[in-house]
Amino acid sequence: MTAEISILHVGKTYTTPQGGVVALDDISLVVPPGEFLCIVGPSGCGKSTLLRMLAGISSHTSGEINCRAVDERQRPLTAMVFQEYGLFPWRTVLDNVMFGLEMRNVARRERIVIAQDYLAKVGLAQFARAYPHQLSGGMKQRVAIARALANDPAILLMDEPFAALDAQTRYLMQEELLRIWEADRKTVLYITHSLEEAVMLGDRVAVMTARPGRIKQIYPIDLPRPRTQALRTSVAFNQLVATIWEDLVEEVNAAQLQEWTAIAEQKGRTGWLNSQQRKTRVKVSTD
Amino acid sequence: MVKQPTTKNQSEGFYRLISFLSPILFLFSWETLVRVGLLDYRFFPAPTMLVEIFVEMIGSGELWSHVSISLMRVLAGFALGALPAISLGLLMGWFRAVYAFFDPLIAAIYPVPKIALLPLFLIMFGLGETTKIVTIAVAVFFIVLITTVNGVRLVDPILTDVARSYGAHGWRLFARVIFPATLPAIFTSLRLGMGIALLVIVGAEFVAANSGVGYLIWTSWATLTVKKMYVGLVLIALLGVLSTQGLERLRKLTMPWAQDFHTPR
Numbered sequence: 197m198t199a200e201i202s203i204l205h206v207g208k209t210y211t212t213p214q215g216g217v218v219a220l221d222d223i224s225l226v227v228p229p230g231e232f233l234c235i236v237g238p239s240g241c242g243k244s245t246l247l248r249m250l251a252g253i254s255s256h257t258s259g260e261i262n263c264r265a266v267d268e269r270q271r272p273l274t275a276m277v278f279q280e281y282g283l284f285p286w287r288t289v290l291d292n293v294m295f296g297l298e299m300r301n302v303a304r305r306e307r308i309v310i311a312q313d314y315l316a317k318v319g320l321a322q323f324a325r326a327y328p329h330q331l332s333g334g335m336k337q338r339v340a341i342a343r344a345l346a347n348d349p350a351i352l353l354m355d356e357p358f359a360a361l362d363a364q365t366r367y368l369m370q371e372e373l374l375r376i377w378e379a380d381r382k383t384v385l386y387i388t389h390s391l392e393e394a395v396m397l398g399d400r401v402a403v404m405t406a407r408p409g410r411i412k413q414i415y416p417i418d419l420p421r422p423r424t425q426a427l428r429t430s431v432a433f434n435q436l437v438a439t440i441w442e443d444l445v446e447e448v449n450a451a452q453l454q455e456w457t458a459i460a461e462q463k464g465r466t467g468w469l470n471s472q473q474r475k476t477r478v479k480v481s482t483d
Numbered sequence: 484m485v486k487q488p489t490t491k492n493q494s495e496g497f498y499r500l501i502s503f504l505s506p507i508l509f510l511f512s513w514e515t516l517v518r519v520g521l522l523d524y525r526f527f528p529a530p531t532m533l534v535e536i537f538v539e540m541i542g543s544g545e546l547w548s549h550v551s552i553s554l555m556r557v558l559a560g561f562a563l564g565a566l567p568a569i570s571l572g573l574l575m576g577w578f579r580a581v582y583a584f585f586d587p588l589i590a591a592i593y594p595v596p597k598i599a600l601l602p603l604f605l606i607m608f609g610l611g612e613t614t615k616i617v618t619i620a621v622a623v624f625f626i627v628l629i630t631t632v633n634g635v636r637l638v639d640p641i642l643t644d645v646a647r648s649y650g651a652h653g654w655r656l657f658a659r660v661i662f663p664a665t666l667p668a669i670f671t672s673l674r675l676g677m678g679i680a681l682l683v684i685v686g687a688e689f690v691a692a693n694s695g696v697g698y699l700i701w702t703s704w705a706t707l708t709v710k711k712m713y714v715g716l717v718l719i720a721l722l723g724v725l726s727t728q729g730l731e732r733l734r735k736l737t738m739p740w741a742q743d744f745h746t747p748r
């Protein structure tokens with residue numbers, strides 16, 4: 197089976213006025229079609245950078261990215277959902293959902309039919325004419341998901357989509373996302389800082405190293421589908437979370453050390469760093 | 484859930500009532516103080532006396548002749564200044580090169596109070612209407628330009644990211660995302676511009692006109708017809724209120740999605 201996405205030795209260096217920032221350096225990852233892959237890693241390790249490159253809003257500086265499905269302009273057929281929703285406040289809910297189709301020059305009549313269909317799928321059919329500011333956070337993210345799906349992407353990219361929502365809403369949204377995904381099993385790349393969310397949703401969970409991020413380890417999640425929140429109490433679920441956490445915590449500590457080193461260099465005080473280092477070994481918490 | 488304006492309406496009516504109270508109280512005290520002789524009516528004519536002269540001036544057509552000419556100058560100058568400013572502002576905000584090219588020039592001219600350029604324009608255009616219109620236009624131009632440029636630069640990057648991720652680029656990105664995202668800033672700039680236009684018209688009509696509300700205020704002082712001076716002050720305030728409301732209506736029409744400025748949330 198050909199891979200949906202293959203990322204080979206990809207690097208990304210941001211150029212800033214202060215010089216280059218190496219966000220990614222030699223990351224490789226292969227994703228088969230129809231897989232729900234969750235990516236976890238310490239903050240700042242380059243997760244968003246990776247997704248932005250796949251979404252076509254950022255370019256890689258080395259290596260190769262290949263996607264099976266591309267459009268006429270050789271752009272990967274991806275659609276991205278951002279943590280910040282990114283709805284256009286001047287457009288109604290329906291017009292927001294139609295945005296991608298509009299950019300692809302789909303005829304207006306057709307756009308409306310497709311958009312209404314996906315709005316119904318996320319349970320917001322009756323809010324088609326509302327404006328984003330009239331919606332709650334959870335509803336906004338539903339609209340953003342409908343907008344992404346309406347574009348019929350081969351790959352759905354999600355960058356911490358539910359991180360800004362309260363716990364109850366987040367749980368509901370997770371189940372809803374799974375329900376929608378089960379229907380057509382698109383390839384999903386899902387970034388989260390919650391390991392439990394990753395295990396809950398993913399077919400596999402990839403752990404990234406501290407910056408510059410690489411794939412450290414990939415864990416298959418052999419939990420039965422369809423999954424619901426009831427899974428959280430199962431032994432298998434909690435064992436997986438605990439195992440992966442051991443791996444992840446090393447990277448979180450390494451990332452923290454990096455950060456402190458940078459601050460210490462700025463402050464020119466190494467004594468401060470040593471005292472912080474002694475205090476390290478972050479307390480284990482997974483959500 | 485969708486927010487419903489339920490209990491909001493009755494409290495809104497309450498606040499509106501309170502807002503009426505202070506002007507009424509003010510006018511009433513003024514009137515009383517004049518009547519009992521504590522205020523000299525030659526310098527502070529009572530509100531009722533002003534109403535009298537107001538009506539008289541409407542009847543004679545004097546009032547409308549001043550208002551209409553001032554209005555014409557303000558609107559012409561405003562349009563002449565604001566439209567190019569919005570266009571250039573959008574370009575400067577969006578294209579780094581356009582910004583780099585114009586910025587030094589604008590940074591140099593911006594701090595000059597534009598009314599100070601009136602004598603220069605008098606030399607260039609003489610005593611006619613052009614001078615007043617151009618002075619207003621220049622003043623409006625700079626404030627609208629700078630506010631618009633900032634507006635474009637402050638467009639939330641998440642919006643451009645989303646648009647780009649759906650393949651928007653070039654003109655389409657600009658027209659479908661950057662422009663609507665900048666509209667709120669543009670309306671803010673227009674409000675500021677209108678305030679400045681009124682300031683400049685009064686100043687210009689003080690010294691370089693023989694008609695208009697500014698002229699009315701100035702000559703009333705010179706000829707000691709104090710009542711007419713007050714009428715002039717009321718008129719300029721009215722112009723301010725009307726123009727702000729006109730812009731507000733335009734804003735609501737253009738941006739039905741926008742929330743009201745004053746509704747606390």
Ligand SMILES: Nc1ncnc2c1ncn2[C@@H]1O[C@H](COP(=O)(O)OP(=O)(O)O)[C@@H](O)[C@H]1O
Pocket residue numbers: 210211212217218219237238239240241242243244245246407
């Ligand atoms: N536009 C940018 N310019 C410079 N550095 C950036 C930019 N975007 C991200 N970075 C840096 O690249 C690294 C990875 O960022 P990011 O991909 O956002 O990490 P993550 O999503 O894993 O938290 C961070 O150190 C961040 O500071």
Ligand SMILES: [Mg+2]
Pocket residue numbers: 243244245355
């Ligand atoms: Mg991120």
